[in-house]
Amino acid sequence: MEPICGLDALPHPVSAPKRRIAIVTDAWHPQMNGVVRTLTTTSERLRAQGHEVAVVSPERFASIPCPTYPEIRLALPRPGAVAAMLRDFAPDAIHIATEGPLGLAARRHCLARGVRFTTAYHTQFPEYVARRTGLPAEWFWRYIAWFHAPARRVLVATESIGTQLRAHGLSRLHRWSRGVDLAHFSPGAVQPAAYAELPRPIQLYVGRIAVEKNIEAFLSADYPGSKVVVGDGPALPALRRRFPDVHFVGRKTGAELAGYYAGADVFVFPSRTDTFGLVMIEALACGTPVAAFPVPGPLDIVTEATGALSETLERAIDAALYCDRGDCAAHGALFSWEAATRQFLEGLTAAEPAATP
Known part of the structure:
Protein backbone atom coordinates (compact mmCIF):
# COMPACT_ATOMS: atom_id res chain seq x y z
CA MET A 1 0.00 0.00 0.00
CA GLU A 2 1.62 3.25 -1.15
CA PRO A 3 2.00 5.84 1.64
CA ILE A 4 0.88 9.41 1.29
CA CYS A 5 3.85 11.48 0.16
CA GLY A 6 4.46 14.67 2.10
CA LEU A 7 6.86 17.11 3.69
CA ASP A 8 5.86 16.74 7.32
CA ALA A 9 9.43 16.11 8.43
CA LEU A 10 11.09 18.99 6.58
CA PRO A 11 12.30 21.66 9.04
CA HIS A 12 12.93 24.40 6.48
CA PRO A 13 11.15 25.72 3.39
CA VAL A 14 12.08 24.09 0.09
CA SER A 15 13.62 26.46 -2.44
CA ALA A 16 11.82 26.03 -5.74
CA PRO A 17 11.88 27.72 -9.13
CA LYS A 18 9.13 30.22 -9.80
CA ARG A 19 6.20 28.57 -11.52
CA ARG A 20 3.14 29.37 -13.59
CA ILE A 21 0.36 27.51 -11.78
CA ALA A 22 -3.24 27.14 -12.93
CA ILE A 23 -5.81 26.27 -10.26
CA VAL A 24 -9.21 25.19 -11.57
CA THR A 25 -12.01 25.26 -9.01
CA ASP A 26 -15.80 25.17 -8.93
CA ALA A 27 -15.70 26.55 -5.35
CA TRP A 28 -14.83 30.22 -5.10
CA HIS A 29 -16.00 33.57 -3.75
CA PRO A 30 -18.58 34.63 -2.68
CA GLN A 31 -18.86 31.15 -1.14
CA MET A 32 -17.36 30.99 2.34
CA ASN A 33 -16.16 27.53 3.29
CA GLY A 34 -12.98 25.61 4.03
CA VAL A 35 -12.30 24.82 0.36
CA VAL A 36 -12.50 28.46 -0.71
CA ARG A 37 -10.41 29.64 2.23
CA THR A 38 -7.78 27.00 1.53
CA LEU A 39 -7.53 27.82 -2.16
CA THR A 40 -7.56 31.58 -1.54
CA THR A 41 -4.83 31.41 1.09
CA THR A 42 -2.71 29.02 -0.95
CA SER A 43 -2.97 31.28 -4.01
CA GLU A 44 -1.98 34.31 -1.94
CA ARG A 45 1.02 32.48 -0.43
CA LEU A 46 2.16 31.25 -3.82
CA ARG A 47 1.99 34.75 -5.32
CA ALA A 48 3.89 36.14 -2.33
CA GLN A 49 6.66 33.65 -3.13
CA GLY A 50 6.88 34.93 -6.69
CA HIS A 51 4.84 32.26 -8.47
CA GLU A 52 2.30 33.30 -11.09
CA VAL A 53 -1.12 31.88 -10.31
CA ALA A 54 -4.22 31.87 -12.49
CA VAL A 55 -7.48 30.76 -10.91
CA VAL A 56 -10.17 29.45 -13.25
CA SER A 57 -13.33 29.83 -11.17
CA PRO A 58 -17.11 30.31 -11.59
CA GLU A 59 -16.81 34.10 -11.40
CA ARG A 60 -15.41 34.02 -14.96
CA PHE A 61 -18.49 32.34 -16.44
CA ALA A 62 -22.26 32.45 -16.47
CA SER A 63 -23.66 30.22 -13.74
CA THR A 68 -30.84 21.85 -3.47
CA TYR A 69 -27.98 24.28 -2.63
CA PRO A 70 -28.66 27.65 -4.34
CA GLU A 71 -25.81 29.47 -2.55
CA ILE A 72 -23.42 27.41 -4.67
CA ARG A 73 -23.23 28.52 -8.30
CA LEU A 74 -22.49 25.98 -11.03
CA ALA A 75 -20.46 27.47 -13.87
CA LEU A 76 -21.68 27.08 -17.43
CA PRO A 77 -18.51 27.37 -19.51
CA ARG A 78 -18.84 27.48 -23.28
CA PRO A 79 -17.35 24.44 -25.01
CA GLY A 80 -13.60 24.91 -25.16
CA ALA A 81 -13.57 28.00 -22.91
CA VAL A 82 -11.63 26.41 -20.04
CA ALA A 83 -9.19 24.78 -22.46
CA ALA A 84 -8.61 28.16 -24.15
CA MET A 85 -7.87 29.82 -20.81
CA LEU A 86 -5.37 27.12 -19.92
CA ARG A 87 -3.68 27.32 -23.33
CA ASP A 88 -3.45 31.12 -23.11
CA PHE A 89 -1.91 31.01 -19.63
CA ALA A 90 0.50 28.19 -20.60
CA PRO A 91 1.00 26.92 -17.03
CA ASP A 92 3.87 24.80 -15.81
CA ALA A 93 1.41 22.93 -13.59
CA ILE A 94 -2.36 22.44 -13.57
CA HIS A 95 -4.18 21.66 -10.35
CA ILE A 96 -7.86 20.66 -10.56
CA ALA A 97 -9.34 21.35 -7.14
CA THR A 98 -12.94 20.20 -7.55
CA GLU A 99 -15.04 17.64 -9.40
CA GLY A 100 -17.65 20.04 -10.83
CA PRO A 101 -18.21 21.45 -14.34
CA LEU A 102 -14.96 23.44 -14.46
CA GLY A 103 -12.97 20.55 -13.05
CA LEU A 104 -14.45 18.24 -15.68
CA ALA A 105 -13.60 20.68 -18.48
CA ALA A 106 -10.01 21.02 -17.28
CA ARG A 107 -9.67 17.25 -16.89
CA ARG A 108 -10.96 16.73 -20.43
CA HIS A 109 -8.46 19.28 -21.79
CA CYS A 110 -5.52 17.69 -19.97
CA LEU A 111 -6.35 14.17 -21.09
CA ALA A 112 -6.90 15.25 -24.72
CA ARG A 113 -3.50 16.97 -24.86
CA GLY A 114 -1.56 14.52 -22.72
CA VAL A 115 -0.93 17.13 -20.00
CA ARG A 116 -0.15 15.92 -16.49
CA PHE A 117 -2.26 17.37 -13.70
CA THR A 118 -3.00 17.03 -10.00
CA THR A 119 -6.35 16.92 -8.25
CA ALA A 120 -7.49 17.29 -4.64
CA TYR A 121 -10.15 15.58 -2.59
CA HIS A 122 -11.49 18.47 -0.51
CA THR A 123 -15.03 17.35 0.18
CA GLN A 124 -16.76 14.09 1.04
CA PHE A 125 -18.74 14.50 -2.15
CA PRO A 126 -20.38 11.03 -2.13
CA GLU A 127 -21.68 11.47 1.43
CA TYR A 128 -22.86 15.03 0.76
CA VAL A 129 -24.82 14.06 -2.33
CA ALA A 130 -26.19 10.91 -0.69
CA ARG A 131 -27.41 13.01 2.25
CA ARG A 132 -29.23 15.38 -0.08
CA THR A 133 -30.65 12.82 -2.51
CA GLY A 134 -31.20 9.73 -0.36
CA LEU A 135 -29.26 7.66 -2.90
CA PRO A 136 -26.42 5.30 -1.89
CA ALA A 137 -23.05 7.02 -1.41
CA GLU A 138 -21.34 4.16 -3.24
CA TRP A 139 -22.96 5.28 -6.49
CA PHE A 140 -21.14 8.60 -6.23
CA TRP A 141 -17.86 7.00 -5.15
CA ARG A 142 -17.71 5.49 -8.64
CA TYR A 143 -17.66 8.99 -10.08
CA ILE A 144 -14.96 10.11 -7.63
CA ALA A 145 -12.74 7.14 -8.52
CA TRP A 146 -13.24 7.80 -12.24
CA PHE A 147 -12.57 11.53 -11.93
CA HIS A 148 -9.32 11.27 -9.95
CA ALA A 149 -7.85 8.11 -11.50
CA PRO A 150 -5.86 9.90 -14.28
CA ALA A 151 -4.29 12.46 -11.88
CA ARG A 152 -0.57 12.12 -11.28
CA ARG A 153 -1.18 12.98 -7.63
CA VAL A 154 -4.38 13.33 -5.60
CA LEU A 155 -3.79 15.81 -2.76
CA VAL A 156 -5.46 14.83 0.52
CA ALA A 157 -5.49 16.54 3.89
CA THR A 158 -5.28 13.54 6.24
CA GLU A 159 -4.29 9.90 6.45
CA SER A 160 -7.87 8.86 7.21
CA ILE A 161 -9.07 10.32 3.92
CA GLY A 162 -6.14 8.68 2.19
CA THR A 163 -7.28 5.32 3.54
CA GLN A 164 -10.77 5.91 2.12
CA LEU A 165 -9.40 6.80 -1.32
CA ARG A 166 -7.11 3.77 -1.41
CA ALA A 167 -10.12 1.59 -0.68
CA HIS A 168 -11.66 2.96 -3.89
CA GLY A 169 -8.57 2.29 -5.99
CA LEU A 170 -6.78 5.65 -5.77
CA SER A 171 -3.17 5.18 -4.64
CA ARG A 172 -1.12 8.10 -6.02
CA LEU A 173 -1.75 10.29 -2.98
CA HIS A 174 0.10 13.28 -1.56
CA ARG A 175 -0.41 14.95 1.80
CA TRP A 176 -1.57 18.55 1.71
CA SER A 177 -2.45 19.75 5.19
CA ARG A 178 -3.99 23.06 6.24
CA GLY A 179 -2.87 26.06 8.26
CA VAL A 180 -3.94 28.72 10.72
CA ASP A 181 -3.39 32.47 10.55
CA LEU A 182 -1.78 32.83 13.97
CA ALA A 183 -1.82 36.61 13.66
CA HIS A 184 -5.59 36.39 14.16
CA PHE A 185 -6.26 33.08 15.89
CA SER A 186 -4.64 32.99 19.32
CA PRO A 187 -5.71 32.67 22.98
CA GLY A 188 -5.37 36.43 23.37
CA ALA A 189 -8.22 37.26 21.01
CA VAL A 190 -10.84 39.50 22.62
CA GLN A 191 -14.05 37.60 23.30
CA PRO A 192 -17.40 39.17 22.37
CA ALA A 193 -19.15 41.19 25.04
CA ALA A 194 -22.25 39.01 24.65
CA TYR A 195 -20.39 36.08 26.20
CA ALA A 196 -20.43 37.81 29.59
CA GLU A 197 -24.20 37.33 29.77
CA LEU A 198 -24.27 33.65 28.80
CA PRO A 199 -24.36 30.71 31.23
CA ARG A 200 -21.23 28.60 31.09
CA PRO A 201 -19.97 26.42 29.58
CA ILE A 202 -20.26 28.12 26.21
CA GLN A 203 -20.38 25.51 23.44
CA LEU A 204 -19.51 26.93 20.03
CA TYR A 205 -20.07 25.86 16.43
CA VAL A 206 -18.53 27.76 13.50
CA GLY A 207 -19.19 26.99 9.84
CA ARG A 208 -21.75 26.56 7.14
CA ILE A 209 -25.27 25.99 8.39
CA ALA A 210 -26.30 23.22 6.03
CA VAL A 211 -27.74 19.74 6.34
CA GLU A 212 -24.46 17.95 5.57
CA LYS A 213 -22.76 19.62 8.55
CA ASN A 214 -24.99 17.66 10.96
CA ILE A 215 -25.47 20.74 13.17
CA GLU A 216 -28.74 19.36 14.49
CA ALA A 217 -26.76 16.72 16.42
CA PHE A 218 -25.00 19.52 18.31
CA LEU A 219 -28.10 21.62 18.91
CA SER A 220 -30.00 18.57 20.19
CA ALA A 221 -27.24 17.58 22.62
CA ASP A 222 -28.51 17.64 26.20
CA TYR A 223 -25.71 19.50 27.99
CA PRO A 224 -26.05 22.48 30.34
CA GLY A 225 -24.71 25.90 29.43
CA SER A 226 -25.11 27.91 26.24
CA LYS A 227 -24.91 27.01 22.58
CA VAL A 228 -23.55 29.60 20.12
CA VAL A 229 -23.60 29.19 16.33
CA VAL A 230 -21.43 31.36 14.07
CA GLY A 231 -22.14 31.25 10.35
CA ASP A 232 -24.97 31.19 7.85
CA GLY A 233 -26.42 28.88 5.24
CA PRO A 234 -29.60 27.36 3.86
CA ALA A 235 -30.56 25.49 7.04
CA LEU A 236 -30.41 28.60 9.26
CA PRO A 237 -34.12 29.65 9.17
CA ALA A 238 -35.37 26.17 10.06
CA LEU A 239 -32.84 25.71 12.86
CA ARG A 240 -33.68 29.14 14.33
CA ARG A 241 -37.31 28.12 14.57
CA ARG A 242 -36.60 24.69 16.00
CA PHE A 243 -33.96 25.79 18.56
CA PRO A 244 -35.03 29.20 19.90
CA ASP A 245 -32.65 29.00 22.88
CA VAL A 246 -29.57 28.76 20.68
CA HIS A 247 -27.63 31.97 20.02
CA PHE A 248 -27.28 32.35 16.24
CA VAL A 249 -24.94 35.31 15.68
CA GLY A 250 -24.38 35.19 11.91
CA ARG A 251 -21.16 35.16 9.98
CA LYS A 252 -17.99 36.49 11.63
CA THR A 253 -14.47 36.91 10.26
CA GLY A 254 -10.98 37.92 11.32
CA ALA A 255 -10.38 39.18 14.85
CA GLU A 256 -14.09 39.05 15.71
CA LEU A 257 -14.29 35.37 14.78
CA ALA A 258 -11.13 34.66 16.76
CA GLY A 259 -12.77 36.20 19.81
CA TYR A 260 -15.74 33.85 19.53
CA TYR A 261 -13.32 30.92 19.45
CA ALA A 262 -11.13 32.16 22.31
CA GLY A 263 -14.02 32.95 24.63
CA ALA A 264 -15.81 29.63 24.21
CA ASP A 265 -15.29 26.76 26.65
CA VAL A 266 -15.51 24.04 24.01
CA PHE A 267 -15.72 23.93 20.23
CA VAL A 268 -18.21 21.33 18.94
CA PHE A 269 -17.64 19.87 15.49
CA PRO A 270 -20.63 17.64 14.65
CA SER A 271 -19.84 16.96 10.99
CA ARG A 272 -19.31 13.38 9.88
CA THR A 273 -18.45 14.23 6.28
CA ASP A 274 -15.62 16.80 6.31
CA THR A 275 -12.22 15.78 4.99
CA PHE A 276 -10.33 18.02 7.45
CA GLY A 277 -12.24 20.68 9.37
CA LEU A 278 -10.27 23.93 9.19
CA VAL A 279 -12.40 25.42 11.96
CA MET A 280 -11.06 22.82 14.42
CA ILE A 281 -7.47 23.99 14.13
CA GLU A 282 -8.60 27.63 14.33
CA ALA A 283 -10.39 26.83 17.60
CA LEU A 284 -7.36 24.95 18.96
CA ALA A 285 -5.05 27.84 18.07
CA CYS A 286 -7.29 30.03 20.23
CA GLY A 287 -6.89 27.58 23.12
CA THR A 288 -10.36 26.02 22.85
CA PRO A 289 -10.66 22.21 23.07
CA VAL A 290 -12.69 20.28 20.49
CA ALA A 291 -15.56 17.83 20.94
CA ALA A 292 -16.48 15.74 17.92
CA PHE A 293 -17.48 12.36 16.57
CA PRO A 294 -14.68 9.79 15.97
CA VAL A 295 -14.63 10.18 12.18
CA PRO A 296 -12.05 11.26 9.57
CA GLY A 297 -11.01 14.83 10.25
CA PRO A 298 -11.37 14.82 14.04
CA LEU A 299 -9.51 11.49 14.25
CA ASP A 300 -6.56 13.09 12.45
CA ILE A 301 -6.51 16.38 14.35
CA VAL A 302 -7.85 15.97 17.90
CA THR A 303 -5.59 14.36 20.51
CA GLU A 304 -6.40 13.27 24.07
CA ALA A 305 -4.78 16.49 25.27
CA THR A 306 -6.74 18.78 22.96
CA GLY A 307 -10.29 17.42 22.95
CA ALA A 308 -12.50 14.37 23.04
CA LEU A 309 -14.20 12.13 20.50
CA SER A 310 -17.31 10.07 21.18
CA GLU A 311 -20.35 8.76 19.38
CA THR A 312 -22.27 10.59 22.13
CA LEU A 313 -21.61 14.32 21.78
CA GLU A 314 -22.55 15.02 25.40
CA ARG A 315 -19.72 12.75 26.54
CA ALA A 316 -17.27 14.37 24.14
CA ILE A 317 -18.26 17.86 25.34
CA ASP A 318 -17.91 16.89 28.98
CA ALA A 319 -14.49 15.29 28.51
CA ALA A 320 -13.15 18.14 26.35
CA LEU A 321 -13.87 20.67 29.08
CA TYR A 322 -11.10 19.08 31.18
CA CYS A 323 -8.41 19.71 28.54
CA ASP A 324 -5.64 22.23 29.19
CA ARG A 325 -6.12 25.30 27.00
CA GLY A 326 -2.37 25.82 26.75
CA ASP A 327 -1.97 22.37 25.23
CA CYS A 328 -4.74 23.17 22.76
CA ALA A 329 -3.09 26.42 21.66
CA ALA A 330 0.29 24.74 21.25
CA HIS A 331 -1.21 22.00 19.09
CA GLY A 332 -3.14 24.46 16.92
CA ALA A 333 0.01 26.51 16.33
CA LEU A 334 1.65 23.49 14.66
CA PHE A 335 -0.56 23.96 11.59
CA SER A 336 1.05 26.65 9.45
CA TRP A 337 0.13 27.88 5.99
CA GLU A 338 3.83 28.03 5.15
CA ALA A 339 4.16 24.27 5.63
CA ALA A 340 0.87 23.60 3.82
CA THR A 341 1.99 25.66 0.81
CA ARG A 342 5.29 23.75 0.70
CA GLN A 343 3.31 20.54 0.59
CA PHE A 344 1.14 21.86 -2.24
CA LEU A 345 4.19 22.80 -4.32
CA GLU A 346 5.82 19.44 -3.67
CA GLY A 347 2.63 17.74 -4.87
CA LEU A 348 2.90 19.65 -8.15
CA THR A 349 6.55 18.65 -8.50
CA ALA A 350 5.72 14.99 -7.84
CA ALA A 351 3.29 15.11 -10.75
CA GLU A 352 5.97 16.19 -13.22
CA PRO A 353 7.99 13.79 -15.34
CA ALA A 354 11.51 13.04 -14.17
CA ALA A 355 14.15 15.44 -15.44
CA THR A 356 16.11 14.30 -18.49
CA PRO A 357 19.82 13.71 -17.63
Missing part, protein backbone atom coordinates in the same frame (compact mmCIF):
# COMPACT_ATOMS: atom_id res chain seq x y z
CA ILE A 64 -26.81 28.71 -12.29
CA PRO A 65 -27.77 27.82 -8.69
CA CYS A 66 -26.84 24.30 -7.66
CA PRO A 67 -29.98 22.16 -7.20
